[in-house]
Amino acid sequence: MSGARLKFIKPQEPVLVETPPVSDDWLHEIKYDGFRTQLILDWAGARALTRTGIDWSKRYWPIVAAAEKLKAKSFTLDGEVIAPDPDGRPNFHEMHSRMAWNAELLAFVAFDILHKDGQDLRSLPAIERKAVLWDLVKPADGIIQYSQHVEGSGAEFFKAVEKMGLEGMVSKRRGSPYRSGKTESWVKAKCWEVGDFELLGIKRERGKETKAIMARDGRYAGSATIALPKGVRERLWQRVQKGRAPAGLPTAVADGEVEWVKRGIIGQVKFLRGEPKLRHASLQGFRDED
Template sequence: MRSVDRLKFIKPLEPVLVLEAPVSDDWLHEIKYDGFRTQIILDWAGARALTRTGIDWSKRYWPIVAAAEKLKAKSFILDGEVIAPDPDGRPNFHEMHSRMAWNAELLAFVAFDILHRDGQDLRSLPAVERKAILWDLVKPAEGIVQYSQHVEGGGAEFYAAVEKMGLEGMVSKRRNSPYRSGPSDIWVKTKCWEVGDFELLGLKREPGKQTVGLMARDGKYAGPATIALTKAMRERLMQRVRKGKPPEGVPKAVTGPEVEWLKPSVKARVRYLRGENKLRHASLQRVLDD
């Protein structure tokens, strides 16, 4: 039995969401990979893969674990994202579950930080120095363990490129920042916008607050979207107000006497953040013809 303890899981740093990318040269910018946040730990007993909450998913990610054990180090802790890459390298989140179940060899681990290597805790080093150490470790890997490339400065241009490629967004990291567990604005994420059509279930109007539309997609509640109501839009929607209970599936937290429910089939175009389970920072662009 070994007397040396195994390396322990470190709670990951969580980037704060912002609506515009930082533009100063003090930041590194990376693609935001659409997958599952994962920590790979290698120590004397081998490698293991842990979820963002520390659950061991080594069996699901066995090819990644096997590849990590071939990297030239005695021990390390890597922070990154497990993705299901398409042939062009783009992450395809919709393929994640089937590959985890049937084709784990078609997954990849994109490493974007290193917290520990060969007995040294690296978290106090500047981010740009940790990236250099990470590159030195990961560069010999072939395909299944990848390095997250970055650019320094030029946040607005990087965001424009990410949006043009149809990716989820970007993560920006202060060049000289240490690694701190938990939410921190030394890392920020900027998501790209999407525009799509939704069903408008009802209007929530409260004094002193912006009017909110309660939206659904494919019959399922999707979240709120703010509305700047014009007089014509308001008159048109008031003709569709109905009495009665809210539609099924709408959370109680968003229902109440201040909500006016609409008759079915009111469609609306909504701008919202890409890659979210529910509408976030959404705004209703216009009501569509019935």
């Protein structure tokens, strides 16, 4: 058999929101901390493509092999490749080493199906696509897993996700079709975390919020809005002494109008969990380690 292969489809992306939707019109799933992946099976076999359509089948070979055993002639699945801990939680920090050395310890969590056996399913409501996906993947406890969902109760689901120490959740309108790109029918709510970061400098720009330039484990981590009460803020200004820009900073940061501070000031920063750099972050307090 030959002919055109199933093509990569640009994934649907959730919009970030402060709080999850609460009406019963939504499905809620865990936001898995891994690499977004499209798993495609057609007449020529299975392959795994990244969020941008790059073929990573060799890195994910056990997942590709498992896909070829599913009971369908062809399909396109949307999901996330994760490195699960023994309790099933995704451990993003393990992703690269497992991809290099232990690919059999990776898993693919399927949360949508776009094609099956010659049928384009994207116009079906999300809840119906998930039923088709479930029938294909079934009680998934293996290398290809099914992303469970709950209907309604978004606030309660978010509390449970936060308590479990997970990155966040994704909510999808139960009747929505699958549309490539960012759409309001998929939204994500992320959990907050508070952690210690080293203060490198202060960036003040006219008409903008004052930002603290932060580092973690000696590496630039991003910036945080300074959200300190007036008295605490004044104490911080007194500690700001002329320092020098540390090495290894991105050019855009190092070249900016930044007052570099002496080393040893540790800031408590509130930030969104699961982001590579500080996002929507705020400096909540600080202490001097010297």
